[in-house]
Amino acid sequence: MVDDDGYFGEPVAASYDDSSVEMFAPDVVGPAVEVLAELAGDGRALELGVGTGRIALPLSQRGVEVHGIDMSRAMVARLREKPGGAAMGLTIGDFATTKVAGTFSVAYLVFNTIMNLTSQDAQVDCFRNAAGHLAPGGCFVVEVMVPDLRRLPPGQNTVPFHVGDNRVGFDTYDLATQAMSSHHVKVEGGRGSFRSIPFRYVWPSELDLMARLAEMRLRARWEDWTGTPFSGESRSHVSVWERTGA
Missing domain, CATH: 2.20.25 (N-terminal domain of TfIIb)
Known part of the structure; x- marks a missing residue:
């Protein structure tokens, strides 16, 4: 049985940071924050699936105003307990459809979170939701594995x-x-x-089509946050799409 927090309820939230400790390492978090801060510029950032704030908190410490959406109250409660978490804008809801006020320079999904949406329709809705929050020229960033x-x-x-x-x-x-x-x-x-x-794996070319349906176009794709060129041997990618629609 799945509780109201989906698959990330209290038992998972209580140990999430410890079980994913390698993802909190400075050499993992730092390059991601650097890219997102540059894309945000003087604007705001929206994290879809904000979790316990692994990226959102250090990004906000860089001076970027960050708003987060997450379905798990337990994960968000852990975020609020951390330094800076209580002051961050946070919304409980499905990040594929939940709307928040204002516009953003960058919206982003990290660490395979796009695959938590277990249908193609939900993933398409997520791209449209992200685009709907972006200012013209704003960017949507996704970090996800290449199906192995x-x-x-x-x-x-x-x-x-x-x-x-x-x-x-x-x-x-x-x-x-x-x-x-x-x-x-x-x-x-x-x-x-x-x-x-459960997850739904998704191919880079499929994500590009979802972006086109949401009036966005591919701006950049790398193997990782440090800008390693993406190739046929890459096991993950960081992709950036730019909003083109009005």
Whole structure:
């Protein structure tokens, strides 16, 4: 059963920062904040799926006014407890459709969050929602994995992403629908737990078409936040689309 916070309720929020500690490292956060601050300029930034503020808080510390949208009250509560979090504009809601007041120079989604929208329609709605919040010439930025389907031999639908002494993680794929799920098995103190989160993987070219439907055009695409050129061997990408519509 999924609670009102979706798949990121209190049990996940309580340990989220610790379980993703490598994503909070300065050499990971710093380049992302640098890119987003440059795109924001003197304007405002909108984070879709703001979570516990991994990017939003350091971006606001750079002097950028940041507003965040997230469905999880538990994750947002953790953000509010952090220095600077209580003063940040935050809205509870589905980031594919939730509207907030004002316009923004940049809207962004990081760390595969676009895949939390588990249908193509929802992902298209997200692009339209982002574009609707942007000032003319504003940018929408998405950081997301490239589907790693080359690791799937014929007849197999499962790829492990972590195998440790007390934790196993693996992804399952449905190639017909682009549905996937990440499964987490953990054993602590002789007791086991299991958690599964659904996603929908999406290709760069598919995202470009979603952007066109939302009257945006591709401005830049890199393998990572440091500007490494994107290639056929890249396992992730950071893409920037610019609003062209009135």
